[in-house]
Amino acid sequence: MKKILVVASNEYLIAVTSKAFLIGVIMMPVFMGGAIGVQYLTRDQVDLTTRKIAIVDETGRLFASLAQAADARNKNGIYSNDQEGEARQQSAAKFELQQVQLGEDNGKRIDVPLTKRVKNGELFAFAIIDPDVFDPNSGGVVRYHSQTPSYQALSNWLQKAINLEIKRARIDELGLSPESVAALSSQTALQQFGLVETTAGGDVIEAKEENRILTFALPFGGIMLMFMMIMTIAPAMLNNVLEEKMQKISEFLISSITPFQLMMGKLIGTVGIGLTLSTIYLGAAIGLAHYFDISDSIPFSLYAWFVFYLFAALVIFGSIFSAIGAACSEIKDAQSLMTPVIMLVVIPVMCMGPVLDSPTSLFAKAVSLFPPATPMLMFARIAIPPGPAAWEIVLGTLLTIAFAIGCVWAAGKVFRIGILSQGQAPTMAKLAQWIISK
Amino acid sequence: MPIVQIEEVTKTYGKHTAVSNLSLSVPTGSMYGFIGPNGSGKTTTIRMILRIIHPDSGSIEVLGNRSAAAANDELGYLPEERGLYKKLTVRRMLMYYATLKGMSTKPAAIEVSNWLERFELGEWSTKKIETLSKGMSQKVQFIASVIAKPKLLILDEPFSGLDPVNRETIRSSILELRQQGTTVIFSTHDMGVAEKMCDFVFMIFQGEKVLDGPLESIKAQNGADSVHLRWNGSREDLHSIGEIQKVIDLGAYQEIQIKGDAQRVLRQLVDKGSVQLFEIAQPSLNEIFLRIAGPAAKGSAATTSEFAGVTS
Numbered sequence: 102m103k104k105i106l107v108v109a110s111n112e113y114l115i116a117v118t119s120k121a122f123l124i125g126v127i128m129m130p131v132f133m134g135g136a137i138g139v140q141y142l143t144r145d146q147v148d149l150t151t152r153k154i155a156i157v158d159e160t161g162r163l164f165a166s167l168a169q170a171a172d173a174r175n176k177n178g179i180y181s182n183d184q185e186g187e188a189r190q191q192s193a194a195k196f197e198l199q200q201v202q203l204g205e206d207n208g209k210r211i212d213v214p215l216t217k218r219v220k221n222g223e224l225f226a227f228a229i230i231d232p233d234v235f236d237p238n239s240g241g242v243v244r245y246h247s248q249t250p251s252y253q254a255l256s257n258w259l260q261k262a263i264n265l266e267i268k269r270a271r272i273d274e275l276g277l278s279p280e281s282v283a284a285l286s287s288q289t290a291l292q293q294f295g296l297v298e299t300t301a302g303g304d305v306i307e308a309k310e311e312n313r314i315l316t317f318a319l320p321f322g323g324i325m326l327m328f329m330m331i332m333t334i335a336p337a338m339l340n341n342v343l344e345e346k347m348q349k350i351s352e353f354l355i356s357s358i359t360p361f362q363l364m365m366g367k368l369i370g371t372v373g374i375g376l377t378l379s380t381i382y383l384g385a386a387i388g389l390a391h392y393f394d395i396s397d398s399i400p401f402s403l404y405a406w407f408v409f410y411l412f413a414a415l416v417i418f419g420s421i422f423s424a425i426g427a428a429c430s431e432i433k434d435a436q437s438l439m440t441p442v443i444m445l446v447v448i449p450v451m452c453m454g455p456v457l458d459s460p461t462s463l464f465a466k467a468v469s470l471f472p473p474a475t476p477m478l479m480f481a482r483i484a485i486p487p488g489p490a491a492w493e494i495v496l497g498t499l500l501t502i503a504f505a506i507g508c509v510w511a512a513g514k515v516f517r518i519g520i521l522s523q524g525q526a527p528t529m530a531k532l533a534q535w536i537i538s539k
Numbered sequence: 540m541p542i543v544q545i546e547e548v549t550k551t552y553g554k555h556t557a558v559s560n561l562s563l564s565v566p567t568g569s570m571y572g573f574i575g576p577n578g579s580g581k582t583t584t585i586r587m588i589l590r591i592i593h594p595d596s597g598s599i600e601v602l603g604n605r606s607a608a609a610a611n612d613e614l615g616y617l618p619e620e621r622g623l624y625k626k627l628t629v630r631r632m633l634m635y636y637a638t639l640k641g642m643s644t645k646p647a648a649i650e651v652s653n654w655l656e657r658f659e660l661g662e663w664s665t666k667k668i669e670t671l672s673k674g675m676s677q678k679v680q681f682i683a684s685v686i687a688k689p690k691l692l693i694l695d696e697p698f699s700g701l702d703p704v705n706r707e708t709i710r711s712s713i714l715e716l717r718q719q720g721t722t723v724i725f726s727t728h729d730m731g732v733a734e735k736m737c738d739f740v741f742m743i744f745q746g747e748k749v750l751d752g753p754l755e756s757i758k759a760q761n762g763a764d765s766v767h768l769r770w771n772g773s774r775e776d777l778h779s780i781g782e783i784q785k786v787i788d789l790g791a792y793q794e795i796q797i798k799g800d801a802q803r804v805l806r807q808l809v810d811k812g813s814v815q816l817f818e819i820a821q822p823s824l825n826e827i828f829l830r831i832a833g834p835a836a837k838g839s840a841a842t843t844s845e846f847a848g849v850t851s
Binding site (some may be wrong): 103104107108111115258345348349350351353354355356357358521 | 586589590593611612614616618620621622623624625626627635636638639640641680683684
């Protein structure tokens with residue numbers, strides 16, 4: 102054990118006293134913050150070119166209202182601040198509507214000349230409104246033509262504006278007063294709460310209003326932080342082992358300690374680096390939670406679960422990556438073996454959407470009990486109130502621990518044989534053979 | 540009592556037998572030379588002694604222990620392929636190796652300082668390994684292998700790539716360690732060095748032991764048939780004498796290997812020319828090596844019993 106700790110402390114001290122570590126500690130949040138900042142700063146960097154659209158209004162009743170709505174939008178609906186005059190900042194393109202009469206085409210198809218106008222840049226799009234759109238049973242539609250279908254703002258606005266006018270016309274036909282229409286259309290607010298709790302003494306604790314940002318940000322942030330830590334630290338262990346092998350240091354080391362001791366020492370050192378990083382980031386997170394006065398909404402047990410699952414993930418992926426490093430003699434060989442392992446790391450991130458959306462679904466339960474994905478996804482489910490059932494957490498934790506032990510055992514077998522092997526990298530079949538060998 | 544006891548050890552890699560049924564006993568306090576051509580099984584034998592790899596069959600006892608962990612701290616090893624942490628400082632790397640060998644921090648620090656001073660590397664102790672010259676790196680690697688005062692020191696090609704000054708520094712250190720009681724096993728391709736330094740020689744060829752025992756004894760058993768000759772006759776005349784097995788031209792004289800009566804050979808030489816030197820000599824270790832593993836021997840399916848000097 103003493104030798105394992107000598108290796109672990111050496112690995113740990115080399116890493117945490119390096120410039121790369123200090124830069125990494127600072128750079129990870131800088132990159133994360135930078136990505137958010139770039140999105141914030143570029144949110145107004147939109148193409149403000151005026152979009153010209155030709156409207157073929159076969160009803161003869163809609164164009165005037167649509168032009169009026171476009172004018173109103175161009176005057177007040179495309180600015181990101183409330184100021185007047187030149188101080189106003191435009192954040193969306195203006196829409197300019199042109200009416201095209203069917204008669205202008207002398208009976209030929211109207212869409213052919215309009216398409217030409219779109220192609221030569223005179224128009225951005227054109228829309229043909231069927232004559233019977235006011236009749237809900239007619240099946241009449243509005244056909245919107247553009248060569249830039251990815252630009253949705255104009256089509257969305259047009260659909261909304263046309264439907265508003267149609268709705269207004271239908272209400273007019275019913276002879277209702279504007280007040281009655283307003284009363285009929287008024288909406289009721291919906292507030293989201295958690296569940297009430299009952300104490301042992303029978304007292305009822307009122308449900309807390311849900312903080313939508315918090316319930317999303319905590320599991321999402323936890324998964325992303327864990328993912329980044331795994332992707333930063335575990336492959337570094339592969340490089341470390343491979344470098345020692347390529348520089349012929351390994352043979353000297355394993356004349357002093359067993360390969361298993363060497364691997365365990367490296368693993369513990371690596372996990373220590375991960376836990377140091379997580380302590381720094383969690384410390385910062387707790388500080389921010391206090392600053393924004395939301396610390397009461399984050400139970401302390403959540404931090405403990407994060408540390409536990411990060412620990413388990415680093416043991417699992419650290420041992421796998423170190424075994425790959427030991428088995429290969431060149432970085433390009435290691436890269437091909439790394440690909441399936443990277444897929445395992447990425448699975449939880451790919452499944453994150455459905456799990457966050459519906460954390461109690463069968464899919465969420467199943468995928469969070471798949472050991473390589475458990476650390477990230479079970480943490481996410483725990484972070485979303487009311488959390489998974491206790492048996493799920495216990496089962497997930499036991500499976501993760503068993504899987505981590507299995508990974509260390511198998512990696513130890515591969516490490517023992519691989520660390521002295523030279524030449525071509527082993528195939529998956531060969532690795533399996535090493536694992537089951539005595 | 541032997542410090543290393545190998546009993547009927549065999550190691551195979553797939554279909555290739557690296558070491559076959561090897562038995563070897565290394566006496567405590569001896570200087571044991573492991574010789575043999577490339578790929579003959581020397582490094583495999585060394586790695587098995589160090590428990591880096593395990594034999595398929597047979598047993599190995601080192602320092603009276605069969606377990607790897609028990610003996611590790613008392614073994615020093617200099618691998619043939621040297622490797623150091625380039626980004627670490629000299630002192631930090633040596634401290635790491637010393638503590639891996641079970642040394643406490645304080646005694647390790649003292650030992651590191653002493654060895655660095657002795658090898659004139661004191662001012663380099665805070666420099667990174669990558670800044671050292673090749674010779675300095677090799678000296679640091681040697682220090683790493685002896686820092687924990689091992690009882691058994693195993694050196695795989697300790698002098699390869701060293702200039703004469705560094706070679707002498709390391710040679711004298713090895714001899715000093717030996718005087719202090721350390722048993723030394725070293726493998727080498729330099730027969731001159733082995734002949735000068737070793738008490739015992741073990742030679743392995745194609746995975747099998749072909750020589751083993753005290754150097755003098757091996758030479759004596761191989762020595763009666765070697766003659767240093769200087770004369771004015773032709774090479775054809777030499778080959779016409781039936782008792783002459785082999786001729787090696789060494790420039791100033793020729794070393795001939797004879798089979799049969801030396802006096803009869805001398806008489807035949809005198810009949811064919813003028814003899815200036817005819818000296819019956821023990822063969823050099825190099826000559827013995829070539830007899831076993833040289834081009835003439837290859838393919839003759841040498842077996843242990845064919846060579847004099849195998850004592851077990």
